[in-house]
Amino acid sequence: MAKKEYAFYPGCSSQAKSSAANYLTSVNTMCDKLDIKLTEIPDWNCCGASIGYAEGGELPRLAINARNFALAEQHLPGKDIVATCAACWLGARETKERLDHTSQLMKETNEALAAAGLKYEGKVNIRHMVEVLIEDLGYDAIKAPVVKPLEGLKIAGYVGCQTNRPFGIDGESFENPKYLDKFIEVLGGEPIEKYEQKVACCGGALAFSEPEKSQKQIRDIVESALDHQAELIVTPCPLCQANVEVYQSEINRKNGTKFAVPVVYYSQLMAVAYGSSAKDAGLNGQLIRTEALEKIANR
Amino acid sequence: MSDLNTQAVARYKNNFLREVEERVEEGDMVKMCMQCGVCAGSCPLGPHWQHSPQKIFMMIRAGKREEVLTSDSMWMCTSCYNCIVRCPRQLPITHIMHGLANYAHRLGIAPKGQPTREFAKTFWNNLIKKGRVNELTLTLAHYFANGIGPGIQIALNMQKIGLGMVLAGRLNPMEIFGGHSVKDLNGFHAVLAKAKEIEDRKKGFSA
Ligand code: SF4
Ligand code: SF4
Ligand code: SF4
Ligand code: SF4
Numbered sequence: 001m002a003k004k005e006y007a008f009y010p011g012c013s014s015q016a017k018s019s020a021a022n023y024l025t026s027v028n029t030m031c032d033k034l035d036i037k038l039t040e041i042p043d044w045n046c047c048g049a050s051i052g053y054a055e056g057g058e059l060p061r062l063a064i065n066a067r068n069f070a071l072a073e074q075h076l077p078g079k080d081i082v083a084t085c086a087a088c089w090l091g092a093r094e095t096k097e098r099l100d101h102t103s104q105l106m107k108e109t110n111e112a113l114a115a116a117g118l119k120y121e122g123k124v125n126i127r128h129m130v131e132v133l134i135e136d137l138g139y140d141a142i143k144a145p146v147v148k149p150l151e152g153l154k155i156a157g158y159v160g161c162q163t164n165r166p167f168g169i170d171g172e173s174f175e176n177p178k179y180l181d182k183f184i185e186v187l188g189g190e191p192i193e194k195y196e197q198k199v200a201c202c203g204g205a206l207a208f209s210e211p212e213k214s215q216k217q218i219r220d221i222v223e224s225a226l227d228h229q230a231e232l233i234v235t236p237c238p239l240c241q242a243n244v245e246v247y248q249s250e251i252n253r254k255n256g257t258k259f260a261v262p263v264v265y266y267s268q269l270m271a272v273a274y275g276s277s278a279k280d281a282g283l284n285g286q287l288i289r290t291e292a293l294e295k296i297a298n299r
Numbered sequence: 300m301s302d303l304n305t306q307a308v309a310r311y312k313n314n315f316l317r318e319v320e321e322r323v324e325e326g327d328m329v330k331m332c333m334q335c336g337v338c339a340g341s342c343p344l345g346p347h348w349q350h351s352p353q354k355i356f357m358m359i360r361a362g363k364r365e366e367v368l369t370s371d372s373m374w375m376c377t378s379c380y381n382c383i384v385r386c387p388r389q390l391p392i393t394h395i396m397h398g399l400a401n402y403a404h405r406l407g408i409a410p411k412g413q414p415t416r417e418f419a420k421t422f423w424n425n426l427i428k429k430g431r432v433n434e435l436t437l438t439l440a441h442y443f444a445n446g447i448g449p450g451i452q453i454a455l456n457m458q459k460i461g462l463g464m465v466l467a468g469r470l471n472p473m474e475i476f477g478g479h480s481v482k483d484l485n486g487f488h489a490v491l492a493k494a495k496e497i498e499d500r501k502k503g504f505s506a
Contacts, residue, residue, distance in 0.1 A: 012432040012479070045430040045481045050378035052426070053397035054404050054419030058324045059501075063494035064430075067487065108501075112494035116486030165380035166393075174384050201343040201379035209418035210375070213344050 004136055007076040007124070008038035009068060009092070011085040012046050013238045020085070020238035022285025026267040027084055027129065029281060033145045033274040034137060038082065041072045047091040050162075051205035062105060063112040065095035069126075070118040080125040082132055084267075086162035086237035087204075089128040093167055096126055128163055130236050130266070134179055135170065139186050147275040148296050149188025155232045155269070156192040156225035157181050160240040161201045175199065180234055183266050187273040197224040202243040211250070218247050222259050231292050233263045241265060245287055262290035272297045303504060304406040308364075310503070315364040322502045324398030325391045332356040338392055341381035348372045352382060352392050355399070368408050373400040374415040405504060427491060430481030 013020040014027075031038055045068060048061045069092075072081050083089035099106045100122055110119055133142055157180025163169065164177055172179060176198065181191035200221055203214025221244055225233050235241050245263040252259055264286065271281035278297040283290060311318040319326040332353070339351035350358065350372045358367050373396045382392040400416070403409035409416055426432045481487050499505040 012426075043482050045487055046426045046432050048426065049422070049432075050397075051415075051419050051422050053324075053401050054416055055401075055423035057401050057405070057495070057498050057502075058398070059498040060491050060494040063490050064487075067490055108497050109494070111497060112490050115489035115493040116483065118486070118490070161377075161379040161381075166383045201377050201381070203343065204377040204379065205418065205422070206344070206375075206377050206415060209414035210344070210347075213347060213375075214377075217343055 003035040004132070005037040005039065005079055006082040006127075006132065007072040007079040008040045009044055009047075009072075009081050009083045009088060010040065011083060011088040011238070013242075014084055019242050022282030023084060023238055023241070023265050023267065025280065025282035025285065026265055026271045029271040029276045030267045030274070033270070033276070034133075034141065036132070036137075039076055039079070041068055041081065042075050043071060044068050047088045049087050049091060049205065052091075059105070059108055059112065061091075062095050062099060063109050065092050066099060066109045066113055066120040067116070067118060068092065069096065069124050070113055070120045073121055073124050074118070080127050080132075082127050082129055084129045084238070086128070086160065087239060089126065090162045090167070092126045096122075096124075128169075128236070130163060130179060131169060133183075139182055142183065142270070143186040145274045146187060148273055148299060150184070150269060150273055150293075150296060151188050153189040153232065153292055153296075154192060154228070154230050155184045155189050155234050156195045156228065156230035157184060157198065158195070158221060158225070158233050158235045158240060158244065158263075159199050160235060160237050161199070161204070163236045164199050180236065180266060183269065184234065187269050189269070192225065192228040192230050195224060195228060195230075197221040202240050204239060204243075207243045207247065211247075214243070215247055215251050215254075218244055219251050219255075219257075219259075222248060222251075222261050225261055226259075230261070232290060233261055234266055234269055235263060236266055238265075248288065260288050262286055262288045262293075264290055264293065268293070304408055307406060307503065313362055315362045315367070316359055318364070319359050319399070319402075323395065323402045325394040326398060328390050329356055329359055329395060331388045331390055333388055335387060337385050337387065338382040338390075341379075341385060342375065343377050343379055343381070344375045348375050352396060355396075356390075365408075367399065368403040368406065369410060370403075371410050371413060373397070373403075374410070374413050376400070402502075405502075427488075429479065430484060430487045431479040 010024060014024040045064055047065055048056055052061055099109055113119055159177050159180055165174055168174060169179055184191040197220055203217045207214040241263050248259040251257060268281045272293050278294045281297060283294055319329055336353050339353040342348055350370055355367055376396040378393055380393055386392060404416060
């Protein structure tokens with residue numbers, strides 16, 4: 001039996017052939033090595049993301065999140081829900097908080113769920129994968145499987161917004177959360193301690209609708225990492241990952257810059273350090289290839 | 300001017316604060332603002348906000364209904380939550396901004412063609428169709444929202460990225476024919492319809 005078991009909420013972006021498919025691959029590899037068992041919530045639906053508000057409104061957004069909770073409670077009783085996407089986690093936690101504290105909204109949400117024969121009992125907990133790693137396993141357990149330390153690799157831990165605010169990870173500050181740096185350290189790499197853009201916002205969904213304004217944010221995030229000679233940026237959030245990686249070429253095209261900093265997930269660092277192949281670490285899913293990690297993986 | 304808007308004006312007369320309290324998500328917290336100004340410097344796209352959140356709260360109290368609801372500002376919110384963690388009064392500023400944008404959108408008086416408004420609409424419609432987001436049609440729909448000409452120009456600029464994503468296995472060209480979906484789509488739609496019905500009744504959107 002696996003050491004830890006959870007109800008897994010992958011979210012749209014982590015499905016096969018979606019923008020964060022490589023996140024999913026590396027999370028599966030990482031969990032294998034750490035003896036964590038993830039069982040997908042059967043028939044889960046999208047959380048509505050932060051941008052869902054404008055058309056969706058309040059109750060429809062709460063209700064679709066609660067549908068996932070109800071399915072988890074019914075099919076995977078007693079297991080915490082674990083999300084890998086920062087926005088999914090936030091959307092779900094916000095929903096849970098609001099429902100658990102407002103009986104009127106809870107009642108209305110359950111009225112909506114009843115239309116599909118479902119009921120949310122208010123029992124299930126919502127966690128981010130990073131919380132599971134830190135709180136349920138701990139840094140020593142994260143370190144234990146390391147066989148290929150990321151020696152000499154300078155890595156900027158880009159925490160971004162939504163795993164950091166408003167809830168954040170217990171025991172961390174909003175201004176300077178250290179968990180990504182600690183991950184890098186126990187994996188044998190070198191964190192950039194003074195990364196100014198660590199908790200800056202990449203523009204989120206507005207990268208789509210306000211590309212110029214968001215690309216300015218992204219440029220700062222990449223530039224600041226380069227100022228500290230970082231070879232890689234690591235993030236806990238699929239939208240951050242996509243925004244910061246994908247738009248570098250657009251920024252280059254418009255400004256004549258030559259940015260090409262790889263952006264990876266913490267789970268990819270772990271997969272490589274734990275000795276898995278480049279493929280199992282999802283490194284073939286990078287738009288900006290990360291040769292330094294590939295080299296370690298192929299060693 | 301939309302009917303819903305005319306009805307709302309008639310109902311609340313000059314009491315815009317009460318309208319916000321009753322109809323905008325988390326709007327009942329607006330009165331807690333003490334105008335300290337901390338939130339005004341928090342927004343990543345700050346220079347593009349004509350009215351900062353602080354100013355918007357002041358305008359709500361001053362009854363500047365039209366100016367607030369037709370403002371472009373709330374649509375600049377990136378959901379970064381900088382403001383929430385700093386506000387000494389713990390106002391759920393992010394949600395109030397979203398709530399105001401949603402309310403103005405539902406009344407039909409939000410700025411026309413506002414790109415984030417358009418994107419948000421496309422996003423939601425995309426997700427409710429199958430219960431999961433189809434990233435390919437989402438991207439296409441967004442780029443082509445302004446018509447075929449500008450759409451093709453943007454698509455050409457972004458083509459390398461799109462192709463790269465396909466090659467890296469992160470965008471599925473087959474999604475255009477369907478793609479990911481929840482199985483109990485009827486149930487999913489029934490939940491949504493019921494939730495919308497209740498919300499519309501509560502917020503005065505249904506007759
Ligand atoms: S946040 Fe994004 S990835 Fe997560 S479920 Fe919502 S839309 Fe899908
Ligand atoms: S950094 Fe960007 S993608 Fe990540 S949570 Fe913030 S807005 Fe979202
Ligand atoms: S930080 Fe809070 S109290 Fe201060 S102006 Fe903004 S909303 Fe009002
Ligand atoms: S969440 Fe929105 S309102 Fe708050 S600081 Fe960020 S952009 Fe501004």
